[in-house]
Amino acid sequence: MAPGLSASPPVVLLFLSVLGLAAAGKLLVMHVDGSPWLSVQEVLNSLRQKGHEVVVVAPEVSLHIKPSKNFVMKMYSVPYTKEEMEKDFKAFSQVPFEEGSFLERFVKAYQGIKRITNFGVSSCEQLLQNKELIRYLEESRFDAVLTDPVLLCGAILAKHLSIPSVYFLRGIPCGLDFEATQCPRPPSYVPRGFTQLTDHMTFLQRVKNLLHDIPDIFLCDFVFEPYSKLASEFLQQDVTVQDLLRQASVWLLRSEFVLEYPRPLMPNIIPIGGVNCAHKELPQVGLVLIHALIVFCDQKGGIFSCNKH
Template identity: 80%
Template sequence: ARLVVLLSLLGLAAGGKLLVVPVDGSHWLSLREVLDSLQQRGHEVVVLAPEVSLHIKPSKNFVMKMYPVPYTQEEMEKEFQAFLQISFEEGSFLSRFLKVYEGMKRITALGVSSCKQLLKNQELIRYLEENQFDALLTDPVVPCGLILAEHLSLPSVYFLRGVPCGLDFEAAQCPSPPSYVPRGFTQHTDHMTFFQRVRNLLYDFPNVFLCDFAFEPFAELASEFLHRDVTVLDLLRQGSVWLLRVEFVLDYPRPLMPNIIPIGGVHCAHKKLTQ
């Protein structure tokens, strides 16, 4: 409910016009309900999506603008299934890190390829430039929407669970002390011994490595499209509002900036409880 109220402020006297650049998979499933609610409140929603996707489908509640991509449905599904499988595998830190590295490398290649096709689509870019959007809603885990927001000079609203390597913390200038904010792959909680805190700090180094290879292709794409040198961190910092899909009942406490709003539970199914 809080999320819908926040996004409904896009247009106070009349419905606003929202451009949406979603991320496929489970990211889309939670966003779709939000878009349905916004349409019911009189807002015009335009969704950009590749012709090949897992879950992003046309709906009467929004206008969908699609663009071609150079991979097939089978290729995409194969890569996503492989990445999901390795994400839940157990093992040593090095083993898990290398598997995630390879999986992210392939998934990133798909995302970069899709984004490149979108930005090269002159007809679609011209349509976006000619329409007067009020804001752009995107999940920054794939920063293609960030590039478009910068190009169109639109305020951006982020709808996210998190960004790899803690880049969201850095972009939003959130404190992220290793003394009680667990790093990825550590399996630590927010209650750590001294040596666990030291280990937690050391785990930041491979995270930086993961970020470099995962986001550098998008930085190159953004620099080429925007005609100036830019990093993904530069683009992330432009976010006006961060809608964070976390719930502190289930997650670890951590400092948040005023424009970061926890909306945990928005992705849960709405079912009536039995007596």
């Protein structure tokens, strides 16, 4: 089990003592729109105050991603309108509150996820085809990429630019984060999302928990596999979704670990509760880890041993 934040002060003090001697870094940000963006904004503002250079790459059409004095914004065109995006996101957000049978709600949710996925895939395709912007990114010599792996375009850029990637996320559907980090996820005591189960289950509840994974097989196929095709074409090599996810140097998990059921975490998965939807105080450990990664990832023999991809 990964230690809680209460067990981290010695590590925090170590990083803080070294960061005072370190130069500022250059961070590329490719993040998910919507509420996740409201969370990452707090981190970007703090990084800018520390003297780091932040460059945000985003589509011209977005819900919340706007230019700011705290970062450089690089935008690219996409083949859809803001009205289309807002309509589909609003319809999808209403599905859990609609009446009807489970099958009806499942079909609506499936259709909604597919439409939203198309926005992300189409946006990523336009970015990777934008030769001028890609050339700018190649010449900018970034130290790291900060991204949410739900939008795998950031992971594709990290692999192309051969720089470390920091994943800032709440979670990934289908348990792909568990598979990528080789974290055990036994259905005997790790409850699946939306099952309303706890970590203490009867035999029948464990069977229900296990069966809940079956729809995820189909969900991941159409949500994430298109990124595998895009990555393989862009990088000119066979790349799987797991290849993209495994390259992360640090997973910053926006999870209140004291409110979640116990589950195994790998050492590079750090719970940083308190940064969901902004306007909350940031735990120092999250910021320190980002700073340390930016500054030291490309230094051989430094605090982090980051592999170039």
